[in-house]
Amino acid sequence: MIEQDLALELQNVKRHFAGGKVRAVDGVSLSVRAGEIVSILGPSGCGKTTIMRMIAGLETPTEGRIRIHGRDVAGLGPHQRNIGLVFQSLAVFPHMSVEKNVAFGLRMRNVASEIIRSKVREVLELVQLPPDNFATRWPNELSGGQLQRVALARTLVTEPALVLFDEPMAALDRRLRDYMAVEMRAIQKKLGIAAVYVTHDQETASTMSDRIAVMNRGRVVQVGPPAEIYDAPASCFVGEFLGDANILTIRKLFDGNGPFCEVEVEAGRRLRVKAAQHLGKGGRVFFRPGRTKVQMADPGGGMEAKLVSRSFTAGIYRWKMEFPDGTTLVAHSTQDDLGSVGAGQSIWVTVDPEQTRLVEA
The missing domain is CATH 3.40.50.300 (P-loop containing nucleotide triphosphate hydrolases)
Structure with missing residues (x-):
């Protein structure tokens, strides 16, 4: 660089x-x-x-x-x-019009009035607040999104x-x-x-x-x-902070070929996982719910679990399942993969090894 x-x-x-x-x-x-x-x-x-x-x-x-x-x-x-600063409070001056709010930084720098007018109009257009409609408005006449644009314009106008x-x-x-x-x-x-x-x-x-x-x-x-x-x-x-995550503790790590290896996780279950790094027993297997597939019958190599709950929100089906040792997993899909299967019934869980990762605990 x-x-x-x-x-x-x-x-x-x-x-x-x-x-x-x-x-x-x-x-x-x-x-x-x-x-x-x-x-x-x-x-x-x-x-x-x-x-x-x-x-x-x-x-x-x-x-x-x-x-x-x-x-x-x-x-x-x-x-x-x-440096331009845009704070959570926005700090828009309530006693100033939109135009005067945006122009404030330039006035503090003693920029000529005609240049200020030109720059303010230009930046208001940029943030989609047409000056003919918004320049003379007061902050209490604006929506939250419009106030956000005023704060951004006031920052950007000083270049x-x-x-x-x-x-x-x-x-x-x-x-x-x-x-x-x-x-x-x-x-x-x-x-x-x-x-x-x-x-x-x-x-x-x-x-x-x-x-x-x-x-x-x-x-x-x-x-x-x-x-x-x-x-x-x-x-x-990192995995959990950025969204829902399925994480399994590794009990035993087996030798593998190429970019994959086999691991033993809870209750003796074995998974084939992507092994960009070999972390051994202290590592974890990580995969996202959206990469987790649930089925009503064992497709071969699946992990049997009990369905705990199911929900549907904003076009996404969500299932929570539990293994006998208490380990829980979550799966997401845009399709209803389990039909009428209810809580307490058996389902099978699979995950593509390409979608798994070994991570530090």
Whole structure:
């Protein structure tokens, strides 16, 4: 990777509190290319917001370097970093019209009035708030999605080198959040601005991002494209954090040929699994419910289980099943594969070895 193509570099960044007893961020290295959207995803308290605040200049790293477009920003205040910030609260000024809200940053920079008017109109068109209809409106006259666009326009109008999003869509309902994620990605790609999106919402992160950096306990535990992290997580934590997951403990690992091996899991059941890495007894077998097939009769090589429950939501059938030792699995499908089979009856579970992974516990 050519250094000048990097919009952001974090090199072994740490942020400790209470004399080093609390390690909010513990050695994070991450890069964002020009024009790329990278989401920092993780549970509450994992350190993702602290990272964003250090990039913005609102916190000072205990150790490590932060570079924005090749420039070390140590000692530079937020106003000196040419960064755009879009917060969860949106921070739209209620006493200003849409036009004045969007123009605020330019006025603070003493930009000429005629240039401000031109740039404001241009960016309002970009975020699909036609200025003839929206420029004179007040925030209390706008919907949640429109307020989101105003906050985005106010950030983009200053032409930042990097945009930081701190869960700006958390207050929106799911349908509007999904729509805005697609819209914001389209706008960002049109402008070619690098962006970092901080969130705990894996669905929004997957929709928005070119890559996702998953965090846990102050560290980045996996970085990659959304589909790769979803289907090939590096650990049980990553697999479960990104959605429903089936995870089986390995009791015994058998030798295999090529990319596959055989493992023994609960109750002596043997599975053929993809073995990109051999983890031995301490590993786990991982596969997604959407890759799990349930049938009413044994197709040969299936695992018998008892159906616990079944449900149907938004076009997806969902089954939960249990083995005699108490291990549970979940399967999803767009087809009703079990017909009239009810709770307590026997079913058979199979999974394509190509859709399995060995992961760290």
